[in-house]
Amino acid sequence: MSSITNKIRASAPRNSELLAILSETDHAQPALEQHRRHVDDLNNELSAIRERISRLDKQRAKELKEHQKYRDSVMKRFAYRVSGKTDKFEAKAEKEEKEYFAVLQQERQAKEMEEHLREMRSKAIEVQSDLEVELNRHTEAQQQLDNLYDSIFQGPTPAFPDEDRLEENARNCLKSYQNARMVVETEQHVVHLLTEAQERVYKALNYTEEALSHSRMDMFGGGTLSDMMERNALDKAESQLGQMLSLVRQAQRASQKVQDLPAVGIAQGSLLGDVFFDNIFSDMAFHDKIKDSRAGLYRARDSLRHQLTLAKARHQDAEQDLILHTESLKRAREELQNARQAIFERVAYGHLDDPAYAMEQPPPYQLGT
Incomplete structure (x- = not known):
């Protein structure tokens, strides 16, 4: 029994350290999920704006040809003037100019939007990387804590129903916390x-x-x-x-x-x-x-x-x-920690079947001490 007691006492500082890491990084998983959705959203927006820029680039080239045809065509201007339809030529020239510059403006604004979205995505990816590091810390700490407890509480423990109940309650509380x-x-x-x-x-x-x-x-x-x-x-x-x-x-x-x-x-x-x-x-x-x-x-x-x-x-x-x-x-x-410590003490001192001792709880283990 002394070896169990020594093992419990030796594990206490590491247990406290791992619980502290879990508390510090509990936010990582829900925050990372939110940020991944945000990055996906920005990727979709970028894909859409790039497709729009491609379409506008082709349209701009087409409108430029039409615009230049009227802007630079001396013969067309002369033909309209001879026929007395100078106003019609000017109206057509204005229409082509207006359509060209409208597309040019839309393309420039689309490129500004692309740059704006790229900057947003870059910042979001930086935050996502930091959250991934935090989540890795959380996962590793949880795994080490599970290993520590599994060395003593392997799977369900019918002899200690309170430990099973409190373990399930802790899992449910973690899920509720993550949802919140x-x-x-x-x-x-x-x-x-x-x-x-x-x-x-x-x-x-x-x-x-x-x-x-x-x-x-x-x-x-x-x-x-x-x-x-x-x-x-x-x-x-x-x-x-x-x-x-x-x-x-x-x-x-x-x-x-x-x-x-x-x-x-x-x-x-x-x-x-x-x-x-x-x-x-x-x-x-x-x-x-x-x-x-x-x-x-x-x-x-x-x-x-x-x-x-x-x-x-x-x-x-x-x-x-x-x-x-x-x-x-x-x-x-x-x-859960206090219940497990109580079980440690009961096992260590051989009072598993003593109802009187079962009612006596050891001083609660204080997290972070």
Whole structure:
């Protein structure tokens, strides 16, 4: 019996160390599962945006040929002029120019989105690598703890039904903890995505305000320079809007509780049209379109604020629930450890069949001491 006692005493420090590692790394498995889903989601988005870039590249090349055909064709211009249809030629030239630059803009925005998604994936993979290290620590510690206990409690122990019951309770508490942790990780991820989306909508609003400022100057004779600065600001606003919508879609795939935003778009015009057909009436009409875009962004901003508030509340509730499950898991492990120590003592001193001694419990083994 003294050898068993010595073995128990010798194993106590290692047992405490392994339990501490498990407590430190319990979060790793649910967090890693959440992050792997996030990386898969980003991979799917990247695949889709790259396919879109490929299609746009082919379309851009096609539109460029049409645009150059009208831009550089002196004979076509001359033929239209001779037939008295110069306006028709200009309209066709504008149409080809508009279609070409529209595709060019879409391709550039798609490439910006690709870069944005690549950066997000890179950061997510770094976090995933760290979590994989933590999960390996957890798995190794659990295996070593199981080996330590199996050397004494091999499989079911009918002679010690309380040990079996408490072991099952500890397993159930761990599952409940992991489920609760998964909810926390998911809601935290949603909060992060919606926060990023909110930053994008604010940037889109700033660029839209900038476009309105240039538009006001254009109405009062700002000329081509004002038109170009106005379009540049709107182009940046549309890029930010695209990133915002991508982030919201990611949040929706993570949680079905995230709702769609109100429909929103950024006004776009034709630079060539402004050059050839620029007047106060067309400038005023386009100024109103920009104001409509700003109104749509404000609605999206308000909806995003509301959903972010709800997501933060869900995350806070989930964290409170996790605290309860963390405490339950800690108690379950302590109860199991104390029960096993009591069995060790009963075996060591030969009191297995002594009912009186069975009622006496040794001082509880304190975790972390």
